[in-house]
Amino acid sequence: MTIVADDRLTDAARKLATAGIANARREARLLQALAEDDEARFDDYVRRRAAHEPYSRIRGAREFWSLDLALSPDTLDPRPDSETLIEAVLASLPDRAAPLKVVDFGTGTGALLLALLTEYPNATGVGVDVLPGAIKTARQNAARLDLAVRTQFIVGDWAEVDLDPADVILANPPYIPADEIAALSPEVAHFDPRCALDGGIDGLAAYRALAPLARRILRPDGWAFFELGAGQSESVTRIMIESGLRVTGARRDLAGHERCLVLRGAGMGG
Numbered sequence: 001m002t003i004v005a006d007d008r009l010t011d012a013a014r015k016l017a018t019a020g021i022a023n024a025r026r027e028a029r030l031l032q033a034l035a036e037d038d039e040a041r042f043d044d045y046v047r048r049r050a051a052h053e054p055y056s057r058i059r060g061a062r063e064f065w066s067l068d069l070a071l072s073p074d075t076l077d078p079r080p081d082s083e084t085l086i087e088a089v090l091a092s093l094p095d096r097a098a099p100l101k102v103v104d105f106g107t108g109t110g111a112l113l114l115a116l117l118t119e120y121p122n123a124t125g126v127g128v129d130v131l132p133g134a135i136k137t138a139r140q141n142a143a144r145l146d147l148a149v150r151t152q153f154i155v156g157d158w159a160e161v162d163l164d165p166a167d168v169i170l171a172n173p174p175y176i177p178a179d180e181i182a183a184l185s186p187e188v189a190h191f192d193p194r195c196a197l198d199g200g201i202d203g204l205a206a207y208r209a210l211a212p213l214a215r216r217i218l219r220p221d222g223w224a225f226f227e228l229g230a231g232q233s234e235s236v237t238r239i240m241i242e243s244g245l246r247v248t249g250a251r252r253d254l255a256g257h258e259r260c261l262v263l264r265g266a267g268m269g270g
């Protein structure tokens with residue numbers, strides 16, 4: 001690296017650190033590599049990151065379950081914690097050859113559905129999202145991963161979409177209480193779509209909507225896997241039991257938080 005280039009890197013790291021970005025020099029190096037020696041582009045990336053736009057959004061993609069997934073303004077930026085749902089499915093359904101019918105509510109980038117289909121080569125799935133931009137992005141991700149023929153993506157409200165019975169239901173619903181969103185990191189509060197975060201007054205509105213829907217379309221021997229917010233396991237369990245679903249447990253993420261509620265269809269035990 002030339003002295004001039006090193007000076008630019010140092011200056012960028014200083015700007016990021018002043019803006020409160022942790023690991024500023026590492027972030028500056030990532031942005032420099034992304035800019036591919038284009039100085040104007042590098043300056044723009046530094047400006048955007050200093051405004052707390054996540055690196056993944058500047059890059060336009062996020063790795064999830066070893067898949068490189070495009071992002072858009074209408075999609076949530078998939079978090080590593082959500083991989084807990086995929087781990088839970090694999091533990092619950094060991095037959096990788098099963099011809100599963102999967103529904104993913106709030107599909108966003110398609111992360112959960114597409115990750116699952118890479119693990120179950122005979123499975124097919126439907127992703128539903130209320131945001132047209134999210135569905136467009138999910139379709140693009142499916143096509144790039146050669147999964148388009150095994151997927152369908154639908155724009156619409158969950159409760160209004162006509163869906164066939166499902167063997168597996170996935171959902172990472174909005175679960176942040178509305179009045180807590182402003183206190184989230186600016187990377188989340190300012191750049192993730194609000195409707196993917198806002199869980200209503202108590203953070204549980206989406207679960208109340210999901211419960212009767214899952215009860216209706218989940219096969220009697222089917223499974224459902226719902227992502228949980230911190231401390232929500234007991235409340236969401238109660239909502240699901242009241243709907244007639246059977247809760248078999250909760251899987252913890254790497255930090256030890258109960259992240260995924262595991263449920264069975266109404267006709268099955270644990």
